[in-house]
Amino acid sequence: MSLMTMIVKMSEGLGKTCAIFFLTLLFSLPLGMIVALLRMSKVKIVSAITRFIITVLRGTPLMLQLLAVTYGPYYLFGTNVARNKLIPVVIAFSINYAAYFAEIYRGGIESIPVGQYEAAEVLGYTKLQTFMRIILPQVIKRIMPSVTNEVVTLVKDTSMAFTVSYQEMFTIGKQIANSQTSFMPFLVAGAFYYIFNVIVDYLMGRIEKRLDYYS
Amino acid sequence: MAEQKINTTESGSTASILSIRGLQKSFDSLSVLKDISLSVDRGNVISIIGPSGSGKSTLLRCATFLEHADGGDILYDGQYALKDGVYASKAELNRFRTRFGLVFQNFNLFPHYSVMRNISEAPILHGENREEVRERAMMLLKKMGLEGKENAYPCQLSGGQQQRVAIARALAINPEILFFDEPTSALDPELTGEVLKVIRQLAEDKMTMVVVTHEMPFARAVSNRVIFMDGGVIVEQGHPEEVFGNPTQERTRQFLRNYQQ
Numbered sequence: 367m368s369l370m371t372m373i374v375k376m377s378e379g380l381g382k383t384c385a386i387f388f389l390t391l392l393f394s395l396p397l398g399m400i401v402a403l404l405r406m407s408k409v410k411i412v413s414a415i416t417r418f419i420i421t422v423l424r425g426t427p428l429m430l431q432l433l434a435v436t437y438g439p440y441y442l443f444g445t446n447v448a449r450n451k452l453i454p455v456v457i458a459f460s461i462n463y464a465a466y467f468a469e470i471y472r473g474g475i476e477s478i479p480v481g482q483y484e485a486a487e488v489l490g491y492t493k494l495q496t497f498m499r500i501i502l503p504q505v506i507k508r509i510m511p512s513v514t515n516e517v518v519t520l521v522k523d524t525s526m527a528f529t530v531s532y533q534e535m536f537t538i539g540k541q542i543a544n545s546q547t548s549f550m551p552f553l554v555a556g557a558f559y560y561i562f563n564v565i566v567d568y569l570m571g572r573i574e575k576r577l578d579y580y581s
Numbered sequence: 582m583a584e585q586k587i588n589t590t591e592s593g594s595t596a597s598i599l600s601i602r603g604l605q606k607s608f609d610s611l612s613v614l615k616d617i618s619l620s621v622d623r624g625n626v627i628s629i630i631g632p633s634g635s636g637k638s639t640l641l642r643c644a645t646f647l648e649h650a651d652g653g654d655i656l657y658d659g660q661y662a663l664k665d666g667v668y669a670s671k672a673e674l675n676r677f678r679t680r681f682g683l684v685f686q687n688f689n690l691f692p693h694y695s696v697m698r699n700i701s702e703a704p705i706l707h708g709e710n711r712e713e714v715r716e717r718a719m720m721l722l723k724k725m726g727l728e729g730k731e732n733a734y735p736c737q738l739s740g741g742q743q744q745r746v747a748i749a750r751a752l753a754i755n756p757e758i759l760f761f762d763e764p765t766s767a768l769d770p771e772l773t774g775e776v777l778k779v780i781r782q783l784a785e786d787k788m789t790m791v792v793v794t795h796e797m798p799f800a801r802a803v804s805n806r807v808i809f810m811d812g813g814v815i816v817e818q819g820h821p822e823e824v825f826g827n828p829t830q831e832r833t834r835q836f837l838r839n840y841q842q
Contacts (some may be wrong), residue, residue, distance in 0.1 A: 462703065482689060490706070502691065504693055507693070580693050580734045
């Protein structure tokens with residue numbers, strides 16, 4: 367198989383790679399905020415449970431979580447494995463990344479000086495107005511470097527979908543590598559991920575720059 | 582309905598903008614305010630002096646609801662915000678908040694907002710007309726000597742300029758009384774003058790103010806009344822010339838002596 371054929375075949379899986387990537391961000395970024403707020407809840411039992419869930423999600427392999435979400439229902443309830451593997455894959459990725467984002471958000475929220483809340487309170491901002499207008503925009507600026515880190519990692523983590531045989535780019539590459547006994551597909555995959563991340567880096571850098579109008 | 586409820590609230594029977602009676606506040610077992618009473622009449626400037634830890638800032642923070650008092654009364658314009666240690670409803674407290682402004686020691690400007698938005702957002706959120714608010718903000722900036730700074734961000738301003746923006750922000754909601762919590766303590770010495778100058782100017786305009794300060798000459802020059810606090814109580818109060826010139830309490834004398842050295 368020529369290199370060109372390999373590239374063409376593997377790029378057919380890029381759509382699915384992108385699907386995992388964008389859908390995971392779409393769900394995990396807001397879900398992370400909900401988890402962060404639960405984690406910071408004044409109700410002790412809520413924050414304790416959330417904290418435990420976060421330690422499990424961060425303390426066990428994503429690959430294991432992928433397998434659990436995809437095949438767990440079959441072993442537990444005898445239900446069929448989802449025909450479209452994208453659904454369990456995105457669920458597993460979103461939950462896992464939400465746990466990481468939650469801790470990033472929490473760090474960001476806790477780094478905002480209490481004086482910002484007090485100034486808003488005295489000026490008559492409601493709690494929601496204070497959070498949405500005063501706190502959140504400052505949090506977003508502060509956490510951008512950490513979020514970029516996670517997003518870059520996510521690009522590479524999409525390759526883990528091969529464990530549940532979801533036909534994304536890396537899974538296809540691995541199949542070609544097996545059938546052709548060639549290492550070339552892995553180099554192609556590496557190049558794809560690298561280019562993907564160069565783009566991600568550029569875009570995240572632009573967002574950071576846009577938030578650079580104050581310090 | 583709610584408006585009516587406030588009007589029928591039992592009156593505190595004074596003409597004072599702010600009356601505080603028997604205010605108490607403890608942090609755990611530490612009693613920070615012990616039975617503080619004071620009233621502020623319209624157009625008056627009151628300075629609160631005293632050593633650190635005397636409860637001055639806590640008093641301001643209780644008056645502005647940032648700190649939850651344990652007992653006593655707080656009345657604005659004769660209406661109870663706090664009665665016998667029980668606060669008015671959330672909605673009522675929010676209405677009280679439009680009556681006062683607070684200027685913090687470290688400004689607490691919103692760093693991601695321009696000067697204009699820092700000043701104008703609160704009144705706009707309160708439902709005021711955007712254009713009117715902007716006009717008022719421009720007027721306030723002029724008064725603060727900050728013409729042309731409306732599009733600047735706080736990080737582009739000096740400490741003294743930032744504090745003057747904070748004063749404009751507090752004034753923008755048209756408060757009846759303005760509190761200052763050590764407004765110059767976070768400033769380089771050469772910048773305190775410009776901030777004290779605008780406060781003095783506000784005093785000349787008959788703005789009602791309560792100023793917690795360590796600037797003794799300023800307190801002496803600008804206030805109608807000086808309150809000396811120590812250990813959570815008001816030790817002495819009176820006309821600045823009396824308190825500074827001829828204090829009756831040994832504790833006051835000691836404090837002022839230490840200050841002059």
